[in-house]
Amino acid sequence: MDVHDLKQIDISQLPASLQALIDCIGLECAYHMTCRYGGRPKYIPKHARRTSLALILPPDALARLIQRYAGAALEIPKVDHFERQLRNLQIKQATEQGCSRSILADRYGLSLRQIGNIRRQALSA
Missing domain, CATH: 1.10.10 (Arc Repressor Mutant, subunit A)
Structure with missing residues (x-):
């Protein structure tokens, strides 16, 4: 799936937890997180250097994620x-x-x- 395909997604039809993630880090970044970690919890650390999320998220998106969810384990929805x-x-x-x-x-x-x-x-x- 490419970025063009993601533009067709109706965000209002997605689960609330996924909508919240999209609101925080954007559609494309949320998609990448669901591809990598979907269906299982992912701990969000308080510092960016302590996470593998830096490999898939740009620094600004990771900073927003940490600001909102630092110290929590997010249940990442499946890419399905x-x-x-x-x-x-x-x-x-x-x-x-x-x-x-x-x-x-x-x-x-x-x-x-x-x-x-x-x-x-x-x-x-």
């Missing part, structure tokens, strides 16, 4: 939240281009029912 939303957008776009449910089910490894549910959600949004 981003990937699922982008997958559903791709299914919606393919549907608009006339792609059938069975082709989409095969392409994305989903059941026909799941494709139908995603299509219905896209229509009601």
Whole structure:
């Protein structure tokens, strides 16, 4: 996934914990954190030099993260939240281009029912 894909994400549809992380460090940095640490807790130290987060976050984002969460162990959401939303957008776009449910089910490894549910959600949004 590249930065262009992330611009399609509807942040309001993400879990509150992920929205708070995005609010603190930005969408791209939050995405990188979910890729690296998603699904497990990550301790946020009081000093930037004491963390491996400096390898994936720019200094300003790391400083904001430390300012807000220093001394806490954050439960980092899984990257699945981003990937699922982008997958559903791709299914919606393919549907608009006339792609059938069975082709989409095969392409994305989903059941026909799941494709139908995603299509219905896209229509009601």
